[in-house]
Each structure stands twice: as C-alpha cells, then as structure tokens.
Amino acid sequence: MTGHEDFDALLKARFDREHQHVPADPFVANAMHRIRAEQRLQVGVRMGLYAAALIAAIVASPWLIAGAARLNAALASSLVWAAGLPGVWVVGVLAVGVLVVQRVRSR
Amino acid sequence: MESRLAVAELRQAPDPLVIALACAGDRSAFAEVMRRRQARVRKFMYHLCRQTALGDDLAQQVFLKAWRSLSQLRAAAAFDGWLKRIMVSTWLEEVRRGKVETTSAIDPADVAVHHDTTTERMDLDVALATLQPDMRLCVVLAYSEGLSHPEIVTLTGMPLGTVKSHITRGAARLREVLSDYGERS
Secondary structure: OOOOOOHHHHHHHHHOOOOOOOOOOOHHHHHHHHHHHHHHHHHHHHHHHHHHHHHHHHHHHHHHHHHHHHHHHHHHHHHHHHHOOOHHHHHHHHHHHHHHHHHHOOO | OOOOOOHHHHHHOHHHHHHHHHHHOOOHHHHHHHHHHHHHHHHHHHHHHHHHHHHHHHHHHHHHHHHHHHHHHHOHHHHHHHHHHHHHHHHHHHHHHHHOOOOOOOHHHHHHOOOOOOOEEOOOHHOOOOOHHHHHHHHHHOOOOOOOOOHHHHOOOOOOHHHHHHHHHHHHHHHHHHHHHHOOO
16 A cells, blocks of 8 residues: 555554554453354254254155155056066157157257 | 464464364354454554444444454455455444544534643544545555555455555545644645
C-alpha cells in the first residue's frame, strides 16, 4: 500500500496508534469456551442421529422384512418368466429395437 | 485432542509448528494461535463496527470458523492470508445481515471518546463509521492491514477501480472529519 501515490502516511500512523493494547484475556478463554461448546453440540447431534437411525431401523424392521420377502418373490417369478419362451421373445425384440435406435442415431 | 506440548512450550514454539499442531486438531495449540492473532483480528473488527462488544463477537466468530475449517488449510505459511479471508467474509456477512450502521452525522457525544492525559481527541472508529460499509472495509484493509489494491480486490471481490476510488474518497473523508474536530490525521 505504501507504494501508492495517494497513500496518506499520517492516516496510516493514526491507524497504527489505535487499539494498541488489546489484552488476550478473557477473549481467548471465551472463544475457546465457544469452541468447546460447539464441539460438545456436534458430538451430541451425531450421537442423536445415530440413535434415531437405529430406532428407525428397529421400528421399521417388520416392514423392511416383509418388503424384502415380496421383492425376493417378485424377482424369482420374473426370472422364471424371462427364462421361458415369451421372455426370450421380449428380450430379442428389445435387443433389435436397441440396435435400430443406435443405427438411426449414428447417421 | 490432548496437546502434544505443554502450554509453556507452546508459548515458546515457532508459529509454523503451533499452526501445524492446531491443524492436527490440537485445541491448546489453536488457543495459542488465537492468543497471537487476537489483537489484529479484534482491532480490524473494532475499526469496522465501532462497538467493542460486537467487534469481539465478530472476532470470536472468525476464530470459530477458522477452527471449523482448519483441516482445509494446506500449509501453515498460508495461515495469515487464509485468516484474513475469513475476517473479510465474516464482516461482509454482517453487512449483508443489515446489522452494520453508518452514521451520516457525528454525535458530539462520540467526539471525545478517548480521554488522553492532555487532550481529548476524535475517535478514529467514530470517523470510520461515517463511511459506507464497503468503503470502510477498503480503507481499513489498506491503512490498518497494510494491503495493496490488488490484494484488496482479491479479498473483497470488488473491481480494482472501485477499490481505488473507495480508498481515495474514504481517506479524504476521514481527513475531513478528523480535521473538522480540530485534529490532523
């Protein structure tokens, strides 16, 4: 800044004279107190979220188990269907469709 | 995290070591970093907001933000520039919240804030409060922090022309206000 032509050295000296003695205490102690409080809060929130997730999993477990069983059954029946003649035809038609679309796009 | 050094050792330790320990999560080292930097940060905030309590609160916010994001700091040597960016962004957030006041006319009660043993003089912070927040920030960064125009542009995101104009007009306004109250800057 001092290199600039319109720099006011007297004003700079005035700034330097202000607030020369700013004691560190109790400022540092208060700031550290805030930091510790925030850390405690973060730990508390994290623990709360873990606990909430655990409780939610326990409460929802009957639905989760039933849903998984239904999903399993649906997957098994669709595999049986896909392995049969209609499934092979559908997969073949879809493959031809994909090839046609790719050809049209590449033009 | 427990400190690897005793408080007395931290007081004697060189800056890069203390900053590196603070970056590793050492709370005592961070307290020492804060002890070494607090006067500069608080002085910066006092100039900008004029109120000691608010200035201290903003300075504490600066250190709180610094503690939260210390892990992002790449090198101890970059600490002061990085802290300066947090100081400026904390102030700009305060301005955006609309909590910063600009005094159009000086209250005579504010004039003799400092009672020296021989004279009563105009408080510089009162004079600074007559500047618009952006202009005040540029003047404080230039005259209190000693930053160059390009450095202020980088920190504030303002165009270079605006920064130069703010500093020139702001310094002129300060000289005018201070001389109106019988004081040479």
